[in-house]
Each structure stands twice: as structure tokens, then as C-alpha cells.
Amino acid sequence: MNGHHWVRVTPCDSIPLREGRVVTLGGRDIAIFNLGDRFMATDNQCPHEGGPLCDGIVAGDSVVCPLHAWKFKLETGAVERPASKHECLVTYPTRIEDGIVVLGLPEISTP
Amino acid sequence: MRTRLVVVGNGMAGMACVEAILKYAPCFDITVFGDETHVNYNRVMLSSVLAGEKAADDIVINPLEWYQQRNIQLHVGVRVVDVDPVAKTVTGNDGRVTPYDTLLLATGSSAWMPRIEGLDKDGVLVFRTLDDTRELIRRSGPATKAVVIGGGLLGLEAARGLQVQGCDVTVVHLMPTLMERQLDPDGGHYLMGKMEELGIHVLLGRTTVAVLGNGHVEGVALSDDSCLEADLVVVAAGIRPNVELAHKAGVAVNRGVLVNDYMETSSPDVFAVGECVEHRGVCYGLLAPLFEQGKVLAATITGNKGPTYTGTVQAAKLKIMGVDVFSAGDWSEQHAEPVRYEDRALGIYKKLTLRDGKLAGAILVGDISDSHRYMEWLRTGVDLTDQRRHLLFPPPAADVGLDVAEMADGATVCGCVGVTKGAIISAIHDQGVNTLSQLKEATRASTGCGSCTNLCQDLLRAVAPEFEEEVKKVMCGCLPFAEDRLRDILKSQRLKSVQEVLEIYGNGQGCEVCKPALSYMLDMLWCGDHDEDRSARFINDRVHANIQKDGTFSVIPRIRGGVTTPDELRRIADVADKYHVPMVKITGSQRIDLLGVRKEDLPKVWADLDMPSGQAYTKGVRMVKTCVGTDFCRFGTQDSTAIGIELERRFEQLFTPHKVKMAAVGCPRNCAEATVKDIGLVGQEGGWQVVVGGAAGKSVRKADLLTTVETSEAALEASELFFQYYRESANYLERTYDFVERLGIEKVRKETVYAPDAVRQGLRDRFSRSKARAVDPWLEGREPKHPTQFIPIQSLEKVRA
Known part of the structure; x- marks a missing residue:
């Protein structure tokens, strides 16, 4: 896969349905969400005041930050609420291989 | 004579x-x-x-x-x-x-009984009368397998009713389309999808050839040589x-x-x-x-011969909550122009047929909000040429009163009873009708199928001088029902999981508003015997601690009545040291707060504390604050610490619409501020005052007197009645002070301490049932609900930073 370094992270069943969990990979805290038919991954930190998105309530294919209820589209990382904000979460592609959630990190450029 | x-x-x-x-x-x-x-x-x-x-x-x-x-x-x-x-x-x-x-x-x-062998067996029933209905209810229950013969209006309503009573239901229908007298094949298909979503099995194009069993029903044999097991067979194949x-x-x-x-x-x-x-x-x-x-x-x-009956436009509405189906007139497309709309994801199908510019028939599945408009068009035969662009979706009304203002006085509002707009207006003017129930009484409008209720409300709003609107806020965009209606639905439809509710009555997704609210309602309605879904709970209720601004948590153990021991204090101090707790704080609730605990440390902290959860993180019972009462105080007249501890013990671990803070004081000096608590017990010479609905937070409100009693046990009982009544009747996130203010203390008294015996007994029973299932949530520290409930995921593959 061009531009992605794929990492085998965790068995699918370690993340309950419609919940998120955090994993630290290469110094980044990444939240992975189980949406039933697929898994989605974004940066864990809310751009507002740093709330842990892995602890948010999943609303369809969005997540709501537990601290001040900012709401993000998991697909794009875009802020849905408040409407005036245009911050964006970094998102990560995922796929499932043999019951394992595999996550695509941006390719690490070797110096 | x-x-x-x-x-x-x-x-x-x-x-x-x-x-x-x-x-x-x-x-x-x-x-x-x-x-x-x-x-x-x-x-x-x-x-x-x-x-x-x-x-x-x-x-x-x-x-x-x-x-x-x-x-x-x-x-x-x-x-x-x-x-x-x-x-x-x-x-x-x-x-x-x-x-x-x-x-x-x-x-x-x-x-009408079709010719099927074995219809005389015990367990074959029909669904026409109240006695039939009672017999069906008597014979249904979990694990009962029911087969309904006939997929018409009555058959489907019977099927849903039996399912709500716990049966596993299959509908066997002769025709290839459900409700084929009311629906075209597409409409039938949408309806079938909805029935199956509810969990009702539907078999189309099959005839029942025999009812099997030895004296009692054991199954049915179908025309395709298959058999279905059945304990109950309901024949709804038509009427004669x-x-x-x-x-x-x-x-x-x-x-x-x-x-x-x-x-x-x-x-x-x-x-x-x-x-x-x-x-x-x-x-x-x-x-x-x-x-x-x-x-x-x-x-x-009566000898007043003159009026004639010339026939009725046939219209039918399926009465299954969450399955909206309406059909009227002649919707066949022969010599007619069909106008359609469908949305598979939303399950909405609409079809109108027009002949000579007039409406001939309508089919609505999934959204029947416009059914009244179509009925009126059918009755009046109005020419629709001007409105061709707005047939399926009316242009937004310029003002809310316009719809009813535009109706002619002779236009029918209630099609069941046949009440016109003019009749309603004269009832309002001549009989002083101001409310919907008065209107029902005076005209019988909206006493049939009830589908004109909104229209009647609109008319009252527009015409009645003293109409008081019942403000019903809907839950949220995901679930467009007022909360009391929602509680009725959950109860009557026996729904036990949040996701099920959202899928049948909402948008299937839910949000941070409705999910915790539904979680609460289900827990309360089923007294804890529901399908708990932690994903629908706020993080505090997933890990039983209060999330702080840096993502760490605060831990408050239960210290009933604010009375602790040197041993407990030592353990708290040790825990604070061991886990490097950044702040230890005495709270305003006579408890001790350990702030800044990491999520993964919570189970260990709880184990070391060896105290139950104080539940300072949830919409539930917080604490009972007490004064020192009679043991040491010179002025105390009642033992407030003992009753406070007992009150906390009785109510703890139960969820409530919003947090519930309580206090007990031994005399009217009110040292523990009982008169500004959700429930307060104020000791006085010879007994207790039980006060409710107080607040000293965002708003300040002096609690109202619920009752005055002589004994501690009576004070606890009165508190219990109010507590359970609040749990059952308040909207989610409504504090007692808003609740009591909204209802008025007289009504609260009438429905609790002054309620008939049976009502009070009911409140007590449901309270006890909930309490019997409630447990200390911190026990999950030892036995987590899920292996990763408290711990972050460790990646199988490591990545260098």
C-alpha cells in the first residue's frame, strides 16, 4: 500500500461494539472504534481541549468527545459540532485480517 | 305507547x-x-x-x-x-x-374460517372480540410459538400483539403481498421489511392446509409441504x-x-x-x-328521511407502533397517473394515483404524516392541477395556523366519527371547550383511530381562547418522541435494549443525548432486568469514575451519612500515597475525593480502598449529608446520622433521572442543609418533616414539604415513594427541583404519600425490585464487563517512535 505502513494492532473482539479504545503507536495515541461492520481510527486527542475521544459516545459513524461534546465524523475527522469550528482530526485507514484490526500509519521517512 | x-x-x-x-x-x-x-x-x-x-x-x-x-x-x-x-x-x-x-x-x-383441516383443535383462535383478546393474552408468553393465518390488517396487528406478549410469531399469507387489499406490491414489500425488522417472520404465497396436533395444536402444514411448529394458531383470513x-x-x-x-x-x-x-x-x-x-x-x-348515504372512501391505517401504513381510495394504476417516492434506507414509500387531475388513491408506508391531507383531497375531489409540484411534499406553511385556517368549515377533521371543522369550532365557542379531552367529550372527535389528534390540537390552538398547550419536547433528532410517550412505548413494546429502540423507533444511530437517556429509562422500567449496553452510557458509567479535564478520573468512595472510621481514613491515605494521587479533597457532600487517578489504576485503587463506590460520577443516588444528631449535639431532637445512613443504604446504587442529593438534620437549625436537597429529612420534636425538590446549585430553591410523620420508618417510606415516583415520572436530566416545580407539590403528594394503597404499593414494589438487582459497580474492578474496560490496548506489533 502506497504511503502506509500497516500495523497489526489487536484482535477485533478487544474493542466492544460501538465503543473506542486507545492504543499508542510510534508515540501517537490513536483511538480505534468498532462500528460493527468496520473499524475506524483517529487521533485520540480532541483538538479542543485534549479530551480522550476513545472514551466518547459513538453516534452512528461519529464520536462525541466526553469533555465538551465536540462531535467528529470518524470517516473524515471533520468537526460536526460546533459548526463554527474547522479543526480536523487525523484519521487512519484500517482493515481486518484474520480477525485482527490492522491500522495504516503514514510511511515513516527514513533520514 | x-x-x-x-x-x-x-x-x-x-x-x-x-x-x-x-x-x-x-x-x-x-x-x-x-x-x-x-x-x-x-x-x-x-x-x-x-x-x-x-x-x-x-x-x-x-x-x-x-x-x-x-x-x-x-x-x-x-x-x-x-x-x-x-x-x-x-x-x-x-x-x-x-x-x-x-x-x-x-x-x-x-x-371467516377458510377450509383448513383441524381448525377445531384446542389452540386455534380468532381475534374479533375482547374475550378473544383476553384469551390470546392468556395463552401467549415467552417460548410460545404462534402462527397467524392471514397477512391483512387484522392479522398483522394480531401478530405484533402476540409478539409483544412474548410469542415467537410467524405470519402465513396466501397472497404474494402483505395487506394486498390496501397495498401494491412495492408498498407490501416495504411493510414486510418493517415487520421482519420487528422480528416477525412472514411467509408469503403459502396456504395453510392443515392444523396438526393431537387434540391440541402442535403445528401447521403448509402448501409447500413444509411444517411450522405452533402452540397457538390465530385465524385472521377475513371477515364475513x-x-x-x-x-x-x-x-x-x-x-x-x-x-x-x-x-x-x-x-x-x-x-x-x-x-x-x-x-x-x-x-x-x-x-x-x-x-x-x-x-x-x-x-x-325517526321519520326524517332525506339524508342519503352514498358510500365511503375506503381508508385504512395499520395500528402497529413504529410501523406506519396508510392506504385510501383506489390506488391501482389502471387509467391513472401514479406519483411515487421511495427511500429504501429510511423505509419510506409513498404513492398517489390521480385521475382527471383529482386524487384517486394513496399508499403511505413509513411516513403517514400527510394522510389527513390526502383523505381530504379524496373526500372533496378537489382539482390538484395547481398543486402538482407539491403532492408528496407540501410547501412549508407560511404560518402554523394556516393549515387549519385554510380548511373549509364543512371539511372533516375526524373521519372515524365524522366530525367537521365547523362542529369543532362551535363546540369550542358554545360549550367552552379548551382542551383535547373536553373536545373528545363534547364531539367524540379523535376517539376512533386517533389519527386526527394533531389536527384537533391545531384547531384548539387556533380557536380556543384559553387553550393551554401541553409542551412536549421530543427527546432529540434521533428519536422524535416526547419522553413520557417514549416510556409508554418501551414498556408496551417490551423493548429492553437501547439499540433495539433506536432501530425500531429512531434513526438507528442515536447520540450522546438519547443513548444515556434510553439507558436510564430501560434500567428504570425493567427494574434493572434489561439488556445493559455500556456503549450507550457516558464514560463515567463505563468505568465508574468521574472523568476530569486531563482524561484522568476522580474516585469518591461511599461514606454513608458522612460518618467514617480511622481505618477507612488510613486506607484512603495509603491509596493516595501509593498511586501518587495529585489531590485529596474534602467534598461539599461530606466525602473524600481522590482526584487524578488513571483509568488503568481504577480497579487497583478500588481494591485497596475496600469501600463501595460513592457513585459521585453518575445520574444516580449521591449521598445523604447529616448533622451529628442526638448523639453529641446539645440541640438535636432526632437521630439524623442513623436515619441518614439508613436512607443512603436503602437508595444507594440506583440510577435516577439526574443526580439525587439528600440530607438529614436533627433539628430545624438545619446544619446539613436538608431544605436545599432533592430529599431532606428535618427532625423536629415528635417526628420528621420530609421535604423534596430543594436545590443549592445552579439554582437555589427551598424544598417543599411533602409530609410530616412521627417515626423514622414513616419518614423513610415517604422518601421512598417520592424517590421512585421521581424515577418513573421525571424526564431524563430533570432535577427534582424542576420536576416538583413543574408538577406542583400538591400533585406530587397526591401521587405519592396520598395515593391509593395500590399505587403506593406499586411504587414500593418496583423500587424493591430495582434495589434487589442493584450492585456496587466497583465490583467490576475484580470482574470487568469486558477485558479492556479499564486498560489501553497493547499493540501486537510494536512501532518505533
Whole structure:
């Protein structure tokens, strides 16, 4: 896969349905969400005041930050609420291989 | 002597007709025979009784007093078996012979029984009467397998009702489309999807050939050689007019009793109304025609012949909550222009047919909000050429009153009972009607199927001078129901999981507003016996601690009544040291808060504390603050610490609509501020004052006096009644001070401490049931709900930073 370094992270069943969990990979805290038919991954930190998105309530294919209820589209990382904000979460592609959630990190450029 | 009118049939058609007759000058001595043992009830609502949404008492139309006040002789439980048209008498199955001058047949219809072998077996039932309904309820339950023969309106309503009663239900339908008399194949397909979403199995294009079993039903055999297991078989294959008596009375009968436009039969002494008649080749099985026929018949029979009955636009609405289906008129596409809309994801299908620029028929599945507009177009036959672009979606109204203002005075508002806008307006003006229930009483509008309720409300709003709107805020965009309605739905439909509710009644997704609210409602309604879904809970209720701004948590152990011990304090201190707790704080609730604990440390912290959760993180019972009471205080008159500890012990671990903070004080000096708590016990010489609805937060409110009692046990009991009443009746996130203020303390008293014994017992029972299932959530530290409940995920593959 061009531009992605794929990492085998965790068995699918370690993340309950419609919940998120955090994993630290290469110094980044990444939240992975189980949406039933697929898994989605974004940066864990809310751009507002740093709330842990892995602890948010999943609303369809969005997540709501537990601290001040900012709401993000998991697909794009875009802020849905408040409407005036245009911050964006970094998102990560995922796929499932043999019951394992595999996550695509941006390719690490070797110096 | 006045003319003797004998009415055979005590159902909706007969009594609606009698009501219409009574509007004319009195000319009859009326005797009514009904073969059911009940007074007249709303048969249309039987499916709501079966589905647990209504009690049998709720659907009574004419109570016994109604008959008495009108000097009507009522014989219930007597079936008229014979008519002698020469002697002019009827004979009941009790042998009684009753003479008549005029006979009114309102014998209705019976379930049509198809030719299926074994229909005589025990466990084969029909669904026509209140007794049938009760028998169905009696025989249903979890693990009961039910087969409904017939996928028409009645069959489907029976199927859903049985399912709500716990049965595993399969509908077997002869035709390739459900409700094929009301729906085209596409509409039927959408309906089928909705029924299957509810968990009802549907088999189409199959005939039942035999009911199997030895004496009792064990299954059914189908035309495709397959068999279904069944403990219960409900036959809902159609209805047949009851015409035997008409035959005996010597009047002309085809499929039904033949009547002309004046509602006359072939005999001048015999009349007929309702489902037993055939008018212009049509036998009706729905509600609206009964009322229209009854009015015309009343004019004719009282010597005011003139009005004519020319037929009714057939319209039907499926009464299954969450499955909206409406059909009216002739929706076949022959020689008609169809206009359609469909959205598979939302499950919405709409089709209109037009002929010569006029509406001919309509089918709505999934969204029937416009059904009233279409009915009016069908009734009036208005030319729609100008509105062609807005047929399926009306242009937004310029102002809210416009819709009703635009209606003509002669336009029908309630199609079931036949009440016009003009009639409603004169009731408002002449009879001082201001509320919906007064309007129902005065005009009977919206007492049939109830689909015109909103329109009636709109009219009241526009016309009634003192109309007070019942403000009903809906839960949120995901779930467009007011909360009290939602509680009714969850209860009557026996829904036990948040996701199930969202899928059937909402958008399937939910949000941070409705999910925790539904979680609470389900826990409360089923007294803890629901399907707990942690993903629908706020993080605090997933890990049983209060999330802080840096993502760490605060831990507050339970210190009942604010009374602790040196050992507990030592353990708290040790925990604070061991886990490097950044802040230890005495709270305003007489407790100790350990702030800044990492999520993964929570289970260990709880284990080391060895104290139960103080639940300072949830919408639930927080604490009971106390003063030192009688043990040490010079002024104390009551033992406030003991009662405070007991109160906390009784209520702890229960969820509430919002947090509940309590206090008990030993004298009116009120050192623990009981008068600004959700529930406060204020000791005084000789007893306790129980006060509720106090606040000292965002708003400050002095609590209202609920009751004054003499003993501690009575104080605890009164508190318990209020507590459970608040749990059951408040909206989610409504604090007691808003709740008490909204209802008024008089109403709260009436429904709690002054309520009838049975009501109080009910509150206590449900409270006890909830309490019996409640546990200390910190026990999950030892046995997590999920392996990763408290710990972050460790990646299988490592990545260098």
C-alpha cells in the first residue's frame, strides 16, 4: 500500500461494539472504534481541549468527545459540532485480517 | 305507547346509530341485545389491548350509566337466535321472546374460517372480540410459538400483539403481498421489511392446509409441504357479514344485508347498519362507514328521511407502533397517473394515483404524516392541477395556523366519527371547550383511530381562547418522541435494549443525548432486568469514575451519612500515597475525593480502598449529608446520622433521572442543609418533616414539604415513594427541583404519600425490585464487563517512535 505502513494492532473482539479504545503507536495515541461492520481510527486527542475521544459516545459513524461534546465524523475527522469550528482530526485507514484490526500509519521517512 | 325499537348488536355500529337516533325527538323505547358480556367498546383498539398499550377499561365507549341515563334496556351476554317477522318478535338464546315494532340489525361480522383441516383443535383462535383478546393474552408468553393465518390488517396487528406478549410469531399469507387489499406490491414489500425488522417472520404465497396436533395444536402444514411448529394458531383470513338473522327476518340479503341510500332494507320494519350490510355492492369492514351510515339511518328511522348515504372512501391505517401504513381510495394504476417516492434506507414509500387531475388513491408506508391531507383531497375531489409540484411534499406553511385556517368549515377533521371543522369550532365557542379531552367529550372527535389528534390540537390552538398547550419536547433528532410517550412505548413494546429502540423507533444511530437517556429509562422500567449496553452510557458509567479535564478520573468512595472510621481514613491515605494521587479533597457532600487517578489504576485503587463506590460520577443516588444528631449535639431532637445512613443504604446504587442529593438534620437549625436537597429529612420534636425538590446549585430553591410523620420508618417510606415516583415520572436530566416545580407539590403528594394503597404499593414494589438487582459497580474492578474496560490496548506489533 502506497504511503502506509500497516500495523497489526489487536484482535477485533478487544474493542466492544460501538465503543473506542486507545492504543499508542510510534508515540501517537490513536483511538480505534468498532462500528460493527468496520473499524475506524483517529487521533485520540480532541483538538479542543485534549479530551480522550476513545472514551466518547459513538453516534452512528461519529464520536462525541466526553469533555465538551465536540462531535467528529470518524470517516473524515471533520468537526460536526460546533459548526463554527474547522479543526480536523487525523484519521487512519484500517482493515481486518484474520480477525485482527490492522491500522495504516503514514510511511515513516527514513533520514 | 312509543314505538318499540329492538337493536340486535351492542357494538360500535349499533351504538353509534343509537346515539344518532337519540339526537332526534324521542320516539322509541329502545332495547339492545349484545352477545358479548361487555358494554360497547372500541373494537378498533383491540390490537392496542393485545399489544399492552391499553387496558380493557380504556377502550370502553359507552359505560353502563350511559345506557341507564338514556332508559335503554340493555341485555348483554344474550345472543338473538331467531326473528319472527310475522309476530314481530325476536328470541334470545336464553329463551326470552321480545316484541318489536322496528328492528335494527347491527350484527357485525365474524371471522371467516377458510377450509383448513383441524381448525377445531384446542389452540386455534380468532381475534374479533375482547374475550378473544383476553384469551390470546392468556395463552401467549415467552417460548410460545404462534402462527397467524392471514397477512391483512387484522392479522398483522394480531401478530405484533402476540409478539409483544412474548410469542415467537410467524405470519402465513396466501397472497404474494402483505395487506394486498390496501397495498401494491412495492408498498407490501416495504411493510414486510418493517415487520421482519420487528422480528416477525412472514411467509408469503403459502396456504395453510392443515392444523396438526393431537387434540391440541402442535403445528401447521403448509402448501409447500413444509411444517411450522405452533402452540397457538390465530385465524385472521377475513371477515364475513353476519346475515342469518336478516334471512330469518325475511329481508333481501346478498353477501350482506342489502340497503339503499336511505339505509332501508327490503322490509319497512327492519333496518341494518354496519359491517353486516351491503351497500351498492360493498361490504365495509372499517370504522368511518359505520358512523356515516348510522347518521343517515337515524334520520330515516325517526321519520326524517332525506339524508342519503352514498358510500365511503375506503381508508385504512395499520395500528402497529413504529410501523406506519396508510392506504385510501383506489390506488391501482389502471387509467391513472401514479406519483411515487421511495427511500429504501429510511423505509419510506409513498404513492398517489390521480385521475382527471383529482386524487384517486394513496399508499403511505413509513411516513403517514400527510394522510389527513390526502383523505381530504379524496373526500372533496378537489382539482390538484395547481398543486402538482407539491403532492408528496407540501410547501412549508407560511404560518402554523394556516393549515387549519385554510380548511373549509364543512371539511372533516375526524373521519372515524365524522366530525367537521365547523362542529369543532362551535363546540369550542358554545360549550367552552379548551382542551383535547373536553373536545373528545363534547364531539367524540379523535376517539376512533386517533389519527386526527394533531389536527384537533391545531384547531384548539387556533380557536380556543384559553387553550393551554401541553409542551412536549421530543427527546432529540434521533428519536422524535416526547419522553413520557417514549416510556409508554418501551414498556408496551417490551423493548429492553437501547439499540433495539433506536432501530425500531429512531434513526438507528442515536447520540450522546438519547443513548444515556434510553439507558436510564430501560434500567428504570425493567427494574434493572434489561439488556445493559455500556456503549450507550457516558464514560463515567463505563468505568465508574468521574472523568476530569486531563482524561484522568476522580474516585469518591461511599461514606454513608458522612460518618467514617480511622481505618477507612488510613486506607484512603495509603491509596493516595501509593498511586501518587495529585489531590485529596474534602467534598461539599461530606466525602473524600481522590482526584487524578488513571483509568488503568481504577480497579487497583478500588481494591485497596475496600469501600463501595460513592457513585459521585453518575445520574444516580449521591449521598445523604447529616448533622451529628442526638448523639453529641446539645440541640438535636432526632437521630439524623442513623436515619441518614439508613436512607443512603436503602437508595444507594440506583440510577435516577439526574443526580439525587439528600440530607438529614436533627433539628430545624438545619446544619446539613436538608431544605436545599432533592430529599431532606428535618427532625423536629415528635417526628420528621420530609421535604423534596430543594436545590443549592445552579439554582437555589427551598424544598417543599411533602409530609410530616412521627417515626423514622414513616419518614423513610415517604422518601421512598417520592424517590421512585421521581424515577418513573421525571424526564431524563430533570432535577427534582424542576420536576416538583413543574408538577406542583400538591400533585406530587397526591401521587405519592396520598395515593391509593395500590399505587403506593406499586411504587414500593418496583423500587424493591430495582434495589434487589442493584450492585456496587466497583465490583467490576475484580470482574470487568469486558477485558479492556479499564486498560489501553497493547499493540501486537510494536512501532518505533
